[in-house]
Amino acid sequence: IPGLPDPHVGKVRQSYDLDAERRLMVATDRLSAFDLNLTTVPFKGQVLTELSRFWFEGTRHICPNHLIAVPDPNVTVCRRLDMLPVEVVVRGYLAGSTNTSLLTMYKGGARRLYGQAFPDGMRDNQRLPAPVITPTTKGDHGAHDEPLGPDDVARLGLVDAATWDRTREHALALFAFGQARARERGLILVDTKYEFGVDPDGTVVLADEVHTPDSSRYWDGATYDARFERGEAPDAFDKDMVRRWVRARCDP
Ligand code: C5P
Numbered sequence: 001i002p003g004l005p006d007p008h009v010g011k012v013r014q015s016y017d018l019d020a021e022r023r024l025m026v027a028t029d030r031l032s033a034f035d036l037n038l039t040t041v042p043f044k045g046q047v048l049t050e051l052s053r054f055w056f057e058g059t060r061h062i063c064p065n066h067l068i069a070v071p072d073p074n075v076t077v078c079r080r081l082d083m084l085p086v087e088v089v090v091r092g093y094l095a096g097s098t099n100t101s102l103l104t105m106y107k108g109g110a111r112r113l114y115g116q117a118f119p120d121g122m123r124d125n126q127r128l129p130a131p132v133i134t135p136t137t138k139g140d141h142g143a144h145d146e147p148l149g150p151d152d153v154a155r156l157g158l159v160d161a162a163t164w165d166r167t168r169e170h171a172l173a174l175f176a177f178g179q180a181r182a183r184e185r186g187l188i189l190v191d192t193k194y195e196f197g198v199d200p201d202g203t204v205v206l207a208d209e210v211h212t213p214d215s216s217r218y219w220d221g222a223t224y225d226a227r228f229e230r231g232e233a234p235d236a237f238d239k240d241m242v243r244r245w246v247r248a249r250c251d252p
Helices: 044-058 099-107 109-117 161-184 224-229 240-250
Strands: 013-017 022-027 030-033 036-040 067-072 075-079 086-093 127-133 187-198 204-207 216-220
Touching (some): 022 044, 044 161, 086 161, 109 127, 127 161, 161 187, 161 204
Antiparallel strands (some): 013 022, 086 127, 187 204, 187 216
């Protein structure tokens, strides 16, 4: 948008400052995976915007968020925040594109990173004893997200200890709420990624998108148990099908 300051053109979203307090975020219809822009899907931006709005409005009792208004199905007006330099990934299952590497890491590195969160003998797609936070750096400007241990975030000075403690509390409470609501609708919220910022008062505020199929894995709750017992992949309703499609073509 010409004339609006501090434009940020992300893989899926574009955002701009409106004034000292507010930012404008446009969710496009672009579909990206593995840092590649693949195609566009009609109404995808609208789905992301409306789903995030649903979760922002439904989780205000858990923590404050950046939402001010949705003036158009693809557009969010939100509060300007000082964004934390980490992606806050919460996992309820041993799953996903990092599945094998997590298991491999678990034999060495992941235990160091995440302590007892991944007990011995776990299988792919198995539910974890309790949800864990596996933060990463933000791979902006072409860099990849690097895994961080939960204690690394404060130890490396990325986020101050009190802010990080509050962020972790919020992330786990949001995830528990999201899993419970998804379960009521026959879905398993497997994992998700949150982004938080801090406002001028130092309050930790939820931002970006919440529990969308771009930022989360969802499985069919009705078929999960039987498929897991048979060693079959869960029925997924998220971007994993796109990631599999790309991998099958790039990595035969
Ligand atoms: O790929 P991985 O298993 O690390 O992803 C964990 C969760 O975080 C998934 O739900 C994925 O959609 C989300 N994620 C994301 N953006 C990233 C990395 C992961 O939304 N940059």
